[in-house]
Amino acid sequence: MKERACIYCGTTEDLSVSDIIPDALTNAKIRNPNVCRVAHNNKFSDMFEDKIIKSMALITNELDIKSSKGKKYASYPARITIDETEYAENISSDVELFSGKRIISTEDGKRKLGPMEEIRKFKEATDKNITIVDVNQIEIEKRVTLKLDVFFSNEMHRLMAKIAYEWYCLHNNITDRLDDFDSIIDFITTGNGSDPVELISNKEVYARFEQLSDFGSHTILSYIGLDDSVNIIVSFFGIAMYNIRLLPHPIDQCKYNAVYQMVTIDAKREQFCFYSMADLYKNLKTAFRKVCDLGGMDVIAPKNMDDTSLQLQMMYVNCYKMFQNDLMCVMEPTPQVLALLEQRMLNTLQTSALTVRGLKRFVKEHKEYLNTGLxxxxxxxxxxxxxxxxxxxxxxxSEGTWQGLENVNDFIKETFGTDTINVSDELSKQLLLEMLETEGYFETIKAGAVAIENWKYE
Ligand SMILES: [Zn+2]
Known part of the structure; x- marks a missing residue:
């Protein structure tokens, strides 16, 4: 038997480990070790991955995802209105705007905002054209433009095809290039040839996934189409979902065709791996036991209560017909699809999912500010x-009685009835007021910050 080789070109030389989903787009790593270093790992970054990483900066930033190679979170272009003047800046966090010696500019460069001592250094600066703004008292409005065309770009399609192909090979222990995959390999490596990627537009599919996926997670699964084709569905941050047609028919070397994997923003994974839908179904039937008979109706419960994948298996079974028949795939943007993507993107940006990573980041970024006591x-x-x-x-x-995220989550569930909160204007005002009206609230916030610094990652 041949030794391990690159799944794109068959070389056995200089193999490397490929991040199936680029490192800058997820906190959970899933990797394929059979990709040659230069031609089919490094070069993909320039060819299509970097563009997608850049255009997703706003999302990864909000979800506290950053590349393990970089120190900073990705920055994105924003328009910031301060005291009725609009400034254009690339930012990676809101506090960064007023930290250090940073000076921000209006688009025409005519007005600048920064610390007084820095502004005075401009030779044009005089007492007459400098105004003082107290950034701690005024309203600051941030606006970002959502660019949705990226979801239909050739680069996005190549990335989705790459994720689908490397993921399917990984789960089927494919360790060499197979001719059966010629077509998709050609599309990934050149961007030409027949494009196997389509965007799913059926809202019902999105809704079903949302019920069972953690906020901001990626989900990848495989299924067999009605025409016997092998397909992969990728849910990208839960914002856009794609169907990738991998093969016209299943092949002998790839036995696993009912595979599912979800990776979350706090690096958790859920997965199952079966030969086929029938195999999965058989397993599912044996996974439950009858607890009692309730007036002629069997009441059943899982034999293994710890098996969290059972719920996902049931979702998979229930959605299978929809995967095969009713994804409503599109290649080109339509007004309906754009509205759907925009809505999902906004939802992701406005939802607050709490992770230890996110809290620690917030504390770190606001440390300087907390110390001002303003x-x-x-x-x-x-x-x-x-x-x-x-x-x-x-x-x-809580004065030290809350020692981790569980305490926060319990409280939130109790108070708001959900895990993730979409903070409305009204709620936000209410929370702010509650804090401002509490005596010594800023000291309390500082004590909370210190406590969180000492929390352990899950
Ligand atoms: Zn290669």
């Missing part, structure tokens, strides 16, 4: 940041 801006309108301050406030108020 207090919260009563006119602040950044809902996410108010919500995070509120969590710090709660942790501080």
């Amino acid at each position: 207090g919260l801006n009563p006119n602040g309108s950044n809902k996410k940041s108010i919500f995070m301050f509120y969590i710090l406030f709660l942790v501080g108020k």
Whole structure:
């Protein structure tokens, strides 16, 4: 038998480990070790991955995902209105705007904002054309443009094809290039040839996935189409879902065709791997036992209560017909699909999912500010940041009895009835007011920050 070789070109030389989903787009690594280093690992970055990573910066930033190679979170272009003037900046966090010696500019370069001592260094600066703004008292509005065309770009399609192909090979122990995959290999490596990737537009499919996927996670699964083709579905951050037609028919070397994997923003994974839908179904039937008879109706319960994949298997079974028949795939943007993507993107940006990583990042980025003792801006309108301050406030108020995220999550579930919260304007105002009206609230927030610094990662 031949030794391990690159699944794209068959070389046995200089193999490397490929991140199936690029490292900058997920905190959980899934890797394929059979990809040659230069031609089919490194070069993909320039060919298509970098463009997608850049255009997803706003999302990865909000979800606290960053490349393990880089120190900073990705930055994205934003328009910031301060005191009725609009500034254009690349930012990676809101506090960064006023930290250090940073100076920001309007698009025409005519107005600048920064610390007084830095502004005075401009030779044009005079007492007459400098105005003082107290950034802790005024409203700061941030606007970003959502660019949706990237979801239909050739680069995105190549990335989806790459994820599908490397993932399927990994789960089927394919360790060499097979001719059966000629077509998709050609598309991934050149961007030409027949494009096997389509965007799923059926809202029902998105809704079903949302029920069982963690917020901001990626899901990959395989299924066999009605025409006997092998297909992969990729749910990209839960924002866009794609169907990738991998093979016209199953092949002998690839036995696993009912495979599912979800990777979450806090690096957890859920997965199952079966030969076929029939095989999965057989397993599912034996996974439950009859508990009692309720007036002629069997009441059943899982034999292994710890098997969290059972729920996912049931979802897979229930959705199988929809995968085969009703994904409503599109190649070109339509107004309906654009509206769907925009809605999902906004939802992702406005939802606050709490992770230890995210909290620690928030504390780190606000440390300088917390030490100023200035207090919260009563006119602040950044809902996410108010919500995070509120969590710090709660942790501080617990006086050391809350020792991790479970305590926060329990409280949130009890108070709001859900795991993830879409912070509305009204709720945000209410939380801000509650803090401002509490005596010594800023000290409480600081105590919460110190506590969170000492929390352990899950
Ligand atoms: Zn290669």
